[in-house]
Amino acid sequence: MSKSAINLLEKFSKFSEHWSPKVVAEMNDYQFKLAKIQGDFVWHDHKDTDEVFFVIEGSMRIDFRDGKVELNEGEMFVVPKGVEHKPFAENECKVMFVETRGVTNTGDASGELTAEKDVWV
Amino acid sequence: MSKSAINLLEKFSKFSEHWSPKVVAEMNDYQFKLAKIQGDFVWHDHKDTDEVFFVIEGSMRIDFRDGKVELNEGEMFVVPKGVEHKPFAENECKVMFVETRGVTNTGDASGELTAEKDVWV
Known part of the structure; x- marks a missing residue:
């Protein structure tokens, strides 16, 4: 190891x-x-898994159909499975995600923002 | 939610x-x-799950039978399941753990450091 x-x-x-x-x-x-994020992502959900957002640097917002949550550095949030959400960051924000292996970043809303999986850095 | x-x-x-x-x-x-940690923990392993250490503030060390890893603020490490380890912090260190629900902090090495489970803050 x-x-x-x-x-x-x-x-x-x-x-x-x-x-x-x-x-x-x-x-x-x-x-x-x-991930580094800036601007609007697409509305999507993950049918089979919750998703953790953890802000490492900067600030972001997660919009929901019935509200929103603001996240600053050192703050986290768990989006429950099946709940539609749209991440947004006015300025570049550094985020850590925790997800099941193989999850698609855009859920069923595939498009130009759909990222390749299993890319390591 | x-x-x-x-x-x-x-x-x-x-x-x-x-x-x-x-x-x-x-x-x-x-x-x-x-968890806030300081001093020596006990040698233990978790037979059924990997364990994530993420240092939020301070620094710590994880000793293994064949080595060690030093972790500073903003650094993380995944201890594979079944690998014996002993956390240590010279000064108080603030750590976030990610574990399966129900895992015992001391593995099979129960003792005075074995913590109650499912205590929320």
């Missing part, structure tokens, strides 16, 4: 594109992914 | 005891837990 710590800011320094999650760690059948 | 962000430092401010993980969020059948 590797004995190196995973430094999140160092990992973030290795890519610049937005809305393109990169895997940094796996735990059982879950993946920890980093 | 709740629409409030989970602020980790605010959650940490609500308890002071060491080695006593508090649940702050659940995702599917996983739990996100916060």
